[in-house]
Amino acid sequence: MTTSAPSTPAISFDGVTLAYGEKTIVRDFSLEVGRGEIVCVIGPSGCGKTTALRMAGGLVQPNAGAVRVLGEAVKSPRRDVAIVFQDYGKALLPWRTAAANVALSLEAAGVARAERRDRIEHLLAKVGLAGHGDKYPTEMSGGMQQRIQIARCLAQDPQVLLMDEPFGALDAMTRQGLQDEMLSIVAETGATVFFVTHDLEEAVYLGDRVIGLLPNPGRTGVDIAVDLPRPRDQLETREMPDFLHLRRELFDFIEKAEA
Amino acid sequence: MKPSRLLWLAASFGVAALFVMLWQFAADHKLVNPIFLPGPDRAWNALVRGFATGDLGVKLMATVERMFWGWLIASLIGIVLGAAIGASPRLRAYLGPMLEFLRPLPASATIPVAIALLGLSDGMVLAVIAFGAMWPVLLATMHGFSAVEPRLYEVGRALGLSRAAIIGKIALPSASPDILAGMRLGLTVALILSVVCEMIAGRDGLGNWILLAARSFRAPDLYAGVILLGLLGYVTAIGIGYVESRLLAWRARAR
Amino acid sequence: MTSGWWKGLVAPAALIAAAEIAMRVWGSASMSLAAPSDIAVALAKGLADGSVLHATGQTLAAAGAGLALGGLAGLAIGVLFGLVRTVDRLMEVTVEAIRPIPSVAILPLAMLMFGFGYSMEIAIVAFSCLWPIMIYTRSAMAGIEPRLMEVSRALGLSSWDRIVKIVLPAALPRILLAFRLAAAIALVVAVTVEIAINPLGLGYGILVAQQGLQPDLMLAYLAWIGIVGWAVNALMLVAQQRLFGRAAMAEAAQ
Numbered sequence: 001m002t003t004s005a006p007s008t009p010a011i012s013f014d015g016v017t018l019a020y021g022e023k024t025i026v027r028d029f030s031l032e033v034g035r036g037e038i039v040c041v042i043g044p045s046g047c048g049k050t051t052a053l054r055m056a057g058g059l060v061q062p063n064a065g066a067v068r069v070l071g072e073a074v075k076s077p078r079r080d081v082a083i084v085f086q087d088y089g090k091a092l093l094p095w096r097t098a099a100a101n102v103a104l105s106l107e108a109a110g111v112a113r114a115e116r117r118d119r120i121e122h123l124l125a126k127v128g129l130a131g132h133g134d135k136y137p138t139e140m141s142g143g144m145q146q147r148i149q150i151a152r153c154l155a156q157d158p159q160v161l162l163m164d165e166p167f168g169a170l171d172a173m174t175r176q177g178l179q180d181e182m183l184s185i186v187a188e189t190g191a192t193v194f195f196v197t198h199d200l201e202e203a204v205y206l207g208d209r210v211i212g213l214l215p216n217p218g219r220t221g222v223d224i225a226v227d228l229p230r231p232r233d234q235l236e237t238r239e240m241p242d243f244l245h246l247r248r249e250l251f252d253f254i255e256k257a258e259a
Numbered sequence: 260m261k262p263s264r265l266l267w268l269a270a271s272f273g274v275a276a277l278f279v280m281l282w283q284f285a286a287d288h289k290l291v292n293p294i295f296l297p298g299p300d301r302a303w304n305a306l307v308r309g310f311a312t313g314d315l316g317v318k319l320m321a322t323v324e325r326m327f328w329g330w331l332i333a334s335l336i337g338i339v340l341g342a343a344i345g346a347s348p349r350l351r352a353y354l355g356p357m358l359e360f361l362r363p364l365p366a367s368a369t370i371p372v373a374i375a376l377l378g379l380s381d382g383m384v385l386a387v388i389a390f391g392a393m394w395p396v397l398l399a400t401m402h403g404f405s406a407v408e409p410r411l412y413e414v415g416r417a418l419g420l421s422r423a424a425i426i427g428k429i430a431l432p433s434a435s436p437d438i439l440a441g442m443r444l445g446l447t448v449a450l451i452l453s454v455v456c457e458m459i460a461g462r463d464g465l466g467n468w469i470l471l472a473a474r475s476f477r478a479p480d481l482y483a484g485v486i487l488l489g490l491l492g493y494v495t496a497i498g499i500g501y502v503e504s505r506l507l508a509w510r511a512r513a514r
Numbered sequence: 515m516t517s518g519w520w521k522g523l524v525a526p527a528a529l530i531a532a533a534e535i536a537m538r539v540w541g542s543a544s545m546s547l548a549a550p551s552d553i554a555v556a557l558a559k560g561l562a563d564g565s566v567l568h569a570t571g572q573t574l575a576a577a578g579a580g581l582a583l584g585g586l587a588g589l590a591i592g593v594l595f596g597l598v599r600t601v602d603r604l605m606e607v608t609v610e611a612i613r614p615i616p617s618v619a620i621l622p623l624a625m626l627m628f629g630f631g632y633s634m635e636i637a638i639v640a641f642s643c644l645w646p647i648m649i650y651t652r653s654a655m656a657g658i659e660p661r662l663m664e665v666s667r668a669l670g671l672s673s674w675d676r677i678v679k680i681v682l683p684a685a686l687p688r689i690l691l692a693f694r695l696a697a698a699i700a701l702v703v704a705v706t707v708e709i710a711i712n713p714l715g716l717g718y719g720i721l722v723a724q725q726g727l728q729p730d731l732m733l734a735y736l737a738w739i740g741i742v743g744w745a746v747n748a749l750m751l752v753a754q755q756r757l758f759g760r761a762a763m764a765e766a767a768q
Binding site: 267268270272274275278295296333335352353354355356357360361363364365366367368369370371372374375389390447450451454455458459466469470472473474476478481483485488490492493496 | 520521524525526533544545546547603604605606607608611612614615616617618619620621622623624626627698701702705706709710711717718720721723724725729732733735736740741744746747
């Protein structure tokens with residue numbers, strides 16, 4: 001693997017076009033995400049935000065243009081890029097315990113069996129699931145299941161985290177808890193995050209930048225920097241005038257985009 | 260077990276015992292021709308006698324062995340083929356309709372063909388049992404593999420799992436409930452075919468035993484054999500049920 | 515997707531062609547196999563002179579009668595067990611003791627009691643069909659909307675009326691599904707009995723052909739049995755769809 005210079009963007013979309021038959025999902029889409037940035041992507045249905053995420057993850061190839069991660073063109077999923085899916089129920093193996101689900105990632109990496117146990121315990125503790133390793137996903141709440149998925153992704157030691165509306169199916173309290181947990185984990189590891197969401201407040205709360213996409217076909221609409229201080233706080237940050245201002249901006253954008 | 264459940268079970272046993280006593284009563288008072296309905300006492304004696312002095316045990320083992328080996332071969336082939344076809348949308352499109360058409364075909368209808376090809380031999384019997392028991396396993400495995408959650412395949416790709424690992428760690432466990440259900444059905448078919456083949460081909464076994472008993476009007480022996488076959492059916496069902504519950508423990512633990 | 519329906523025909527067509535070529539080239543003197551064209555000819559002849567149809571009629575009659583008998587008994591018992599939990603629980607051991615007995619084990623017993631012919635076959639088919647129908651009917655009872663039962667009580671219906679006018683119609687889609695499955699079982703068991711010892715019907719026909727060293731006729735019977743089995747299932751599917759439409763089919767499949 002070529003070592004990329006620190007200035008190489010973590011993710012770059014360069015004039016990317018993707019179409020399924022007659023339907024153009026994204027056209028001439030360009031975006032750069034710097035190293036260690038947390039970029040939140042919002043937009044109405046049909047704007048291609050999930051498709052962009054999947055392209056960065058190597059799950060789908062564009063028809064035109066180039067998608068690069070850490071300087072290299074993305075041909076297939078990479079070990080150092082982790083994907084967190086929204087439908088955690090379908091993304092976890094129901095016949096494996098929480099610990100075994102996390103182990104899957106290590107098995108794929110060829111980590112020796114003896115090493116796995118400690119790492120799994122460490123990862124489960126990191127996402128707040130210490131002691132729950134022997135439970136099956138169906139025995140756990142939605143929030144806990146999503147944490148298993150996050151732990152499994154962290155097992156890849158990812159440089160890039162692609163998160164597709166990961167907290168969308170959870171209740172507000174759980175969602176806020178996981179938001180803060182994610183922020184602290186990312187602060188620790190310095191990973192780059194590409195975060196797709198429908199929740200405008202979540203986008204402002206989490207992101208360094210918020211990208212708003214326009215639909216039909218998908219393309220960049222707005223690219224707003226979020227200068228709120230870190231570490232973010234659920235109560236304080238959300239009451240700041242800048243926060244409310246940004247939220248308003250995004251709300252107007254969505255309204256116009258959906259019209 | 261809950262005490263109420265235990266109570267009901269005991270009561271249920273009581274009812275069954277009542278039926279046995281009724282049976283004995285009917286036999287003692289010759290309400291039905293004793294050639295057709297010997298009493299449970301005579302059936303029991305025949306059972307004991309068969310094991311003690313006769314070779315009923317040998318015959319039982321013969322039937323069990325045939326059934327078991329045929330089922331094992333059938334399951335192996337059925338799972339491998341079913342996995343290959345089920346995991347490939349192309350193969351499913353080309354082979355699926357033909358296989359579905361063959362599904363209702365009575366496995367016993369293949370017996371004359373097998374006799375024509377292989378003669379009245381043990382090989383013929385094994386072939387018939389294996390062929391017949393293979394279909395439920397094949398079709399169930401096909402279905403199981405075709406119904407794997409697509410998201411899990413994506414997870415496999417995202418984690419960088421090899422093709423073999425995706426099949427072994429994702430597709431196979433996902434399809435295992437279907438596969439086990441198919442194997443359970445296959446076992447039933449194997450037992451039936453084993454008995455039928457013994458009757459037709461004259462091979463030594465329980466099927467042959469009860470047929471000869473019927474032809475010689477030895478009703479107690481006949482009933483003893485039927486009871487034994489019922490027991491065999493019961494034990495095999497319990498056996499595979501146990502295996503299922505162990506392998507599919509994760510299903511039972513849902514919230 | 516109906517486009518690509520032809521795909522399902524490619525493999526069988528290829529196999530038949532291959533078999534034809536193989537038999538023409540190598541198997542001219544075979545006593546156990548025949549070329550597909552010969553099989554087709556034998557089948558056509560058998561249909562034309564009525565022998566195959568006669569045998570089909572016999573098998574279907576026996577299977578049908580057994581299905582009706584076993585089905586009715588299974589229905590009655592299933593309704594009883596499903597509605598009256600006490601009886602169901604008391605009978606549990608007895609049912610579980612008799613149910614696992616393979617239908618073929620009953621064969622010599624039936625032969626002893628009825629000798630050869632229709633009665634014995636019908637008895638065995640009935641025994642085989644009784645259990646699946648009983649089990650399905652019993653579980654269909656549990657699936658009846660409780661509100662309907664309340665309505666029947668409010669209307670003051672007699673037990674008989676309640677069963678005939680509310681319970682059975684409500685459970686009908688599932689019960690019909692059970693009958694469709696049992697029909698397949700009935701056919702399989704009937705043919706099995708005929709092959710094993712009963713000298714009538716399609717099973718006997720295929721056996722006689724084999725023993726008479728007529729592989730073309732034997733395989734013709736085999737193919738015909740497959741066709742009949744498929745046709746019976748298809749017919750019942752059509753009947754079910756006609757009578758209940760897609761909604762009930764979806765509900766019955768739950």
